Amino acid sequence: MMARMLINGVPTDQVPALDRGLAYGDGLFESIRFVAAVAPLWPRHMQRLGESCGRLRIPVPDTEQLLCEAREVARDMPQSVVRITVTRGIGERGYALPASPQPMRLVAAFAPPPVAAEAYVQGVRLRVCAIRLAEQPLLAGLKHLNRLEQVLARAEWDDPAIAEGVLCDSRGRVISATMANLFAVIDGVLLTPSLDRCGVAGVGRAEVLATCPQAQVGELTLDALLGASEVFLSSSVRGILPVHSLAERRYAAGALTRQLQQHWHNLGFSMEQDG
Structure with a gap:
């Protein structure tokens, strides 16, 4: 890509071999996500x-x-995904932190991933992944550079009809999908899994929680997920x-899902992203 x-x-694509992001x-x-020069969720990304x-x-x-750098790399692109990577920078061999770190920032713009418009209307198919997320509270919620669990989870299937995989922790509790957070309506209550021991606290998740203050954060089992409306x-x-x-x-896209899709549209995002 x-x-x-x-x-x-x-402007370069060369990363120093001794950068700690690469090494560790x-x-x-x-x-x-940018729409032209605007990123509707920029404040949330910067807060995280x-x-x-x-x-x-x-x-x-x-x-x-x-x-400024994000707008530069996304220049003239009507829709783009800008990835900002921040590492601790170059360091000597070993795990000890550099005394005076000089962080490296990498800002790159890509075309958005193709998502067929009908997926936003009809929904997508999921599977349950065999791999389990390890618990590490010190890193829970962070979008750190080690995504090997997600890489191995995504390698579990090659069926193009399956859009995502459900990830559970070592105790079998539902945490997220491989590239997204997950919400379920159970007995009329919107619930998303707690991420205090593992998982990524997504910016989209934060926006949903802010939009739906009645939503609950807590434990979600596979049985409960299968029983969701x-x-x-x-x-x-x-x-x-x-x-x-x-x-x-099988699930039906309900009123809350449609309400949140409309909220996303009102933020400035299009739901037709198959181009």
Whole structure:
């Protein structure tokens, strides 16, 4: 996939071999949907990036500089996904933190992933992944650079009819999909899994929770998910995607899903992303 790229503000695609992001996954990233030069969820992305840098003790990059660089790489693209990667920078061999870290920032723009328009109407098919997410509360919620669990989960299937896989933790509790957060309406209550032990706290998830203050965050079992009346995925890149099936269970896109899709449209995102 061709991309426009800036590394520390310079047009290049060469990453230093001794960068800690490459050596240890020592860094974070944000995938931000742009419509022309506007990113409707930019403040949420920057809030998460700042909080995550603080937890990992990586100096927080200048957000105005990041916005300028993001607009530069996304220039003339009517729709794009800008990935901002922040690493701790170059360091000596070993796990010890550099005394004076010089973070590296990588800003790249890509064409949005193709999602057929009918997927937003009819919904998508899910499967349950065999791999289980490891619990690590210190990293829970962060979008850090180590995504090997998601890579291996996505390798479990090659059926193009299956759009996503459900990830559970080591105790069998539902956490998320491989590239999205998950919501379910159970007994009339909107619920999304707690992410205090593993998983990524998505920006799209944060937007849904802010829009639906009655939503609950808590434990979600596979049995409860299969018994839900309405299930959807949230992603800052793909928006709100209804789920029409999981294994043999069939769901209908309900009123809440449609309401949130309209909210996404009102933010400035199109739900027709198949081009």
